[in-house]
Amino acid sequence: xxxxxxxxxxxxxxxxxxxxxxxxxxxxxxxxxxxxxxxxxxxxxxxxxxxxxxxxxxxxxxxxxxxxxxxxxxxxxxxxxxxxxxxxxxxxxxxxxxxxxxxxxxxxxxxxxxxxxxxxxxxxxxxxxxxxxxxxxxxxxxxxxxxxxxxxxxxxxxxxxxxxxxxxxxxxxxxxxxxxxxxxxxxxxxxxxxxxxxxxxxxxxxxxxxxxxxxxxxxxxxxxxx
Ligand SMILES: [Zn+2]
Numbered sequence: 001x002x003x004x005x006x007x008x009x010x011x012x013x014x015x016x017x018x019x020x021x022x023x024x025x026x027x028x029x030x031x032x033x034x035x036x037x038x039x040x041x042x043x044x045x046x047x048x049x050x051x052x053x054x055x056x057x058x059x060x061x062x063x064x065x066x067x068x069x070x071x072x073x074x075x076x077x078x079x080x081x082x083x084x085x086x087x088x089x090x091x092x093x094x095x096x097x098x099x100x101x102x103x104x105x106x107x108x109x110x111x112x113x114x115x116x117x118x119x120x121x122x123x124x125x126x127x128x129x130x131x132x133x134x135x136x137x138x139x140x141x142x143x144x145x146x147x148x149x150x151x152x153x154x155x156x157x158x159x160x161x162x163x164x165x166x167x168x169x170x171x172x173x174x175x176x177x178x179x180x181x182x183x184x185x186x187x188x189x190x191x192x193x194x195x196x197x198x199x200x201x202x203x204x205x206x207x208x209x210x211x212x213x214x215x216x217x218x219x220x221x222x223x224x225x226x
Contacts, residue, residue: 019121021195025159028166030087037088041080048076083118086155093148095174097139107179107217109133110146111225119190120157128186128202130154130167131225135211137177149174160184160205168207178210181221 019026039047053063053072061068085091110132117126130150153166168182183206192199211217 021121025120025162028162028169030156030158030162030166032087037090041088044080045073045076048079049073052076083116083155084157086152087157091152091155093145093152095141095145095149097141097174097176100136100138100140104140105136107133107135107221108140109221109224110143113147113150115150115154115184115186117154117156117158117160117163117186119188120159122190122194123157124189124193126154126158126160126186126188128184131181131183131185132167132171133181133212133221133224134171134175134177135179135217137175137179139176141174145174146171160186160188160203164205164207168209172209179212180207180209181212181218182207183225 018024049072052075056063056068056072063069063072111129113130113132115126115128115130118124119126132146132150149170150167153163153170156163164182164184167184168180171180171182172178183204185202185204187202191197191201208218212221
């Protein structure tokens with residue numbers, strides 16, 4: 001029994017390191033447990049607060065200090081209510097479709113959408129911009145809803161490739177068209193503040209559907225965001 005454990009742990013550690021440092025994602029859907037939403041937010045916050053306090057204590061921090069005392073609660077609330085609130089489908093933006101009254105049938109581009117996410121391998125920030133475009137199938141949505149869709153999927157522990165695909169898929173679904181493009185250009189703090197410590201590089205991912213697979217349409221989009 002003990003032998004098996006001794007044999008499996010090092011291999012697992014190597015795999016964990018390889019996935020984390022190479023930032024490889026394993027699926028398009030955010031890996032969630034089946035019981036992910038059995039607990040309510042208040043209970044989750046209470047439990048995370050306890051555990052985070054424990055982590056700080058293990059690191060030797062004195063939680064009786066006024067400045068540190070409130071940190072476990074602050075972190076717990078921030079996780080559930082802010083930076084990881086996009087895990088909960090209940091927080092998914094409700095999108096209303098409008099008729100495309102102006103019969104505007106060119107592409108609509110919203111560029112430089114502020115994007116804050118967190119890397120699921122290190123739980124440190126991913127900061128960047130998302131550029132999205134679609135060609136109306138007869139329906140349109142409010143511009144701020146594009147931001148909200150980006151924000152919702154960004155507020156999860158993420159891998160940039162998956163985030164890109166999740167945003168594109170949701171846009172296709174709500175806009176009832178395949179003619180969607182999403183480009184993300186982002187800095188990963190796990191690359192700049194730790195590890196290789198490269199502060200200059202950014203990572204670009206792109207997802208094109210429908211008419212955006214056509215070179216000319218895609219180039220027009222890239223010209224707008226360039
Ligand atoms: Zn990372």
